[in-house]
Amino acid sequence: MSILDRFHAQIRLGGREDEPAPGxxxxxxGPVRRRYPEVPGTSYCMIECPEGLGDDPDRWIARQVEFFTTRGEQVEWKTYSYxxxxxxxxxxxxxxxxxxxxxxLLLGDTAGLVHDVVLPEGVxxxxxxxxxxxARIEELMRTIWGSGRDDGSLAREMAANPDALDVVVVEESPEGPVLCAGWLRYTPGTDFASMWGGSTLPHWRRRGLYRATVAHRAALALARGYRSMRLDTSPDSRPILERLGLQAVATTTPYVLDARA
Known part of the structure; x- marks a missing residue:
């Protein structure tokens, strides 16, 4: 079985209805798989349809619009090129x-991402x-991506289920700004962990900071027994990760419905 087949079977088709995270x-x-918090607004919402939408796709799409609009939430429908x-x-x-x-979408062996990285002095x-x-990570996100990222979602996710993710930062001191940050989410009962974030202050880029977060997170995943890694990557980080052995297997595009207003 290819790694894409394992990803599709374990992550997209697995469902995990038997092991929901707290909250x-x-x-x-129907054919739509959903993830959302019990209390609206306390974590992110996700939709996908790994088995297709059958003979009446517009019906199932409309039902999700109604559901998340009623809850007043923002939801991402995660689409894959296949x-x-x-x-x-x-x-x-x-x-x-x-x-x-x-x-x-990049997939590969977690072990290949563990490597030595020489950081600048004092970092x-x-x-x-x-x-x-x-909160310092949220400030980093606001600095890089603008005020729209100031939503506290990472802190809420950590509070709701601290065992479901690990968060790492690169810094000069705990009192100063975060220079780079990334986090790692775990899918219990599967081979896969996934990396998210990976944002670096512009004047600190190309100095090994992002690679340091990759290596550190991969070591954490290996310690928990996750032998495979998945990432949705931008053009900036993709070459770094492919050099470390990950494979490009598909394109993924988020489609967002914002019903918070």
Whole structure:
């Protein structure tokens, strides 16, 4: 079985209805698989349809629009380049979902990501879990991506289920700004962990900071027994990860419906 087949079977088809995280609902509405918090607004919401949408796709799309609009939440419909129907993305646009940037799905062995990285003098990588450190990460995200990222979602996710993720930062001191940050999410009962974040202050890029977070997170995943890694990557980080042995297997595009207003 190829690594893409394992990913599709374990992550996309696995469902994990039998092992929901505390405060998180994982359910199905017909062919649609959903993840959302019991209390609206306390964690992220995700939709996908790994088995396709059957003979009446617009019906299932409309049901998700109604469901998340009633809850007043923002939800991401995660599409993959091999999803059915072939015109799924056109139907999502027609229903009010807005596409974000395409990313490349990379898969590979976790062990290959563990490597030595020489950081600039005085710079260290550290695992964090406190509210002040998570607030510093939010400040990094605001600096890089703008005020729209100031939503506290990472802190809420950590509070809801601290065993489901590990967060690392690169910094010069715990009192100063975070120079780079990334986090690692675990999917219990599967081979796969996944890396997220990976944002670096512009004047600190190309100095090994992102690679240091990759190596550190991979070591954490290996310690927990996760032998495979998955990432949705931008053009900036993809070459680094491919050099470490990950494979590009598909394109993934998030389609977002924001019903918070």
């Amino acid at each position: 998180i609902v994982i359910d199905r509405d 999803d059915a129907p072939a015109d799924l993305t056109d139907r999502l646009r027609a229903a009010g979902f807005v596409p974000e940037d395409d990313e490349t 260290v990588v550290r695992q964090v879990d406190t509210e002040p450190d998570l």
